Amino acid sequence: MKPKNSGLAPRSSRRSMLKGTMVGATGLGAAGGLAALGVYVAQKNNVGGAHAASADLGNGVNGSTQRNFTMNPQAANAKIKTILNIAITAEELAVVFYTNVLKNANHLGFSNAGFLDIQAALIEEQIHQIFLAKQGAKALTNKFSFPFGNDTFRNFNHFITVQQQMEALFVAAYLAAGKEFAMLGRPDLVQIAAQIGGVEAEHRAIGRAIGGMKPANNRAFETLLLNTVADAPAVLTKGGFLNPRPGNMFEFRPVSVNMNGLSGRAWSDKDWS
Helix, strand or coil: CCCCCCCCCCCCCCCCCCCCCCCCHHHHHCCCHHHHCCCCCCCCCCCCCCCCCCCCCECCECCCCCCCCCCCHHHHHHHHHHHHHHHHHHHHHHHHHHHHHHHCHHHHCCCHHHHHHHHHHHHHHHHHHHHHHHCCCCCCCCEECCCCHHHHHCCHHHHHHHHHHHHHHHHHHHHHHHHHHHHCCCHHHHHHHHHHHHHHHHHHHHHHHHCCCCCCCCCCCCCCCCCCHHHHHHHHHHCCCCCCECCECEECCCCCCCCCCCCCCCCCCCCCC
8 A cells, every 4th residue: 555645754663653744733733732622730639538449340450458548438439430431431432533544544645554553553442442341341432523523534634633632631541540549549450550551652652653743752751631530521522522423423343453463462461572
C-alpha cells in the first residue's frame, strides 16, 4: 500500500511510524483541543482521605486484605466499580475508534508499517477491555460518536486531532485511577492502572509521530487533565464522544487479538521486549 501522506522521513525508533501530513498546534487547535473541553485539574481531594479498602475482584488481580478506617468496604467497592466501569467504557471507545481507522486506512494514506502500528494499538485496547471485563467491569454504553462523525476517519487532520484528544484523556484517566486506588489501599490496582496508562501514553506518542509533530515523545510528565476518573464521562460527552445519533453512531464490537510481535499480553508478563 503506497502512503498518500509521504511528507515525513521514516522515523528511527522502536516502532515504524506512518508517513503523514504535518499536524502541529494549528491543526490540533482547530478542534479546540482538550483545553477547549474544559479539562483542568482542581487542587482538591475528592476521594476523602480514605487510605485502605477491600474489594475482591479476582481474575488475575490479587485483592488486598487491608481495611479502610474512614470508608466502609461497601463504599470503597462501589468507588472501585465506578472507576473500572468508566475505564472499560473508554477502552471500548478506543476499540471502536481504531477499528474504523483501519477500515479507512486507504483514505488516511497509511503506509504498511503505519497500518501495523495502528493495528497493534487496536489490539492493545481490546486486550485492556478483555482484562477489565474479567474484573467485572461493565461499560456505561456500547454506542459512541465522534467529533467529526464519519469524517473523523476520512480526513487525516481530523483523525490525528481526535486520536490525540482521546489518548491524552485516557492517560489522564489512568493517572487519576492510580491516585484513587492508592487512597483506597489497593496497590495491585495502582500497578494495573500504571501498566495500562503507560501503553496509552505510547499511543499518544505514536499519534504525534503520525502527525509529524516533533519530538513525538514530548512530555517529561504526563498531564493531569482530570481530578477524578468520575470526571471523564462528562469530558467525553462535551468532546462529542458520547452523543450517538443517526449518522454519527458507532457500536463497540470486539476484535481479534491475534497479531505477531505483540508482547506484554498479560499484566504478569515479565518480558523485556
